[in-house]
Amino acid sequence: MIFVLFLFKYLHARVGTLAPYKSSNLRLSIMADNSLRFIDPLKNNNKNDSDLVSIEPDKFRISLRDKPICKVDENEPLVSTCVDKVRFIDWAPTGEDGFWKFRTDNDYCLTAGGFDKKTKGYFVHAIKCDQNNINQKFKFTPISKKNTPLFADQIDEYGEGNILEFHKIVSDLTKDKPVLITVKDDTGDKHYRTTSKELNSLFAPGNQGKLMDHDFLVDRGINAPPLKNTNTIN
Numbered sequence: 001m002i003f004v005l006f007l008f009k010y011l012h013a014r015v016g017t018l019a020p021y022k023s024s025n026l027r028l029s030i031m032a033d034n035s036l037r038f039i040d041p042l043k044n045n046n047k048n049d050s051d052l053v054s055i056e057p058d059k060f061r062i063s064l065r066d067k068p069i070c071k072v073d074e075n076e077p078l079v080s081t082c083v084d085k086v087r088f089i090d091w092a093p094t095g096e097d098g099f100w101k102f103r104t105d106n107d108y109c110l111t112a113g114g115f116d117k118k119t120k121g122y123f124v125h126a127i128k129c130d131q132n133n134i135n136q137k138f139k140f141t142p143i144s145k146k147n148t149p150l151f152a153d154q155i156d157e158y159g160e161g162n163i164l165e166f167h168k169i170v171s172d173l174t175k176d177k178p179v180l181i182t183v184k185d186d187t188g189d190k191h192y193r194t195t196s197k198e199l200n201s202l203f204a205p206g207n208q209g210k211l212m213d214h215d216f217l218v219d220r221g222i223n224a225p226p227l228k229n230t231n232t233i234n
Contacts (some may be wrong), residue, residue, distance in 0.1 A: 020122075
């Protein structure tokens, strides 16, 4: 089986700004009392620059200043920062047509609420998911496209058979990072967990330029062992 191309994504948290899809000037921000609002940082003199949002797709967490957000009360729509919250803290991200939706396990969706005169921002709510509700659609903007990870269904292509090009991209990573590789050939996609450090070791003298195919990687899906546990490189 011949190596065709590599696809990879980081598996750690993605950092950036989160805005309602129809109001890209707003930003999800944490207020002085730890409540949440969507605000326009240019118009809000009582608020510093909007907070960066950390999204962990593997854990379904959305956090600001290391504080996860959650639906505070089962009977109320308000979303705020939370501590020791068990329910309504998981937000599964789904992407469609350039926007994102974030859904809890009981079918509540993150929603931009009405205007709050006190904070000059918009409430952050979680209400029943509705595919036609534009207030449940959001735009996530990473702080740096080069250095931030991707959601599970966002994968960048880094070369078709050009192993040296792929090596250069991996070697540019300054820190060891978890990586998920997808190898594509006529049998379909095969996934393998590894790290950027392990990938770099594959290009050591004696290994450089070798093809990576399904005979090279023991196919066990996304739970496959790291590359260092395979026995196909001598």
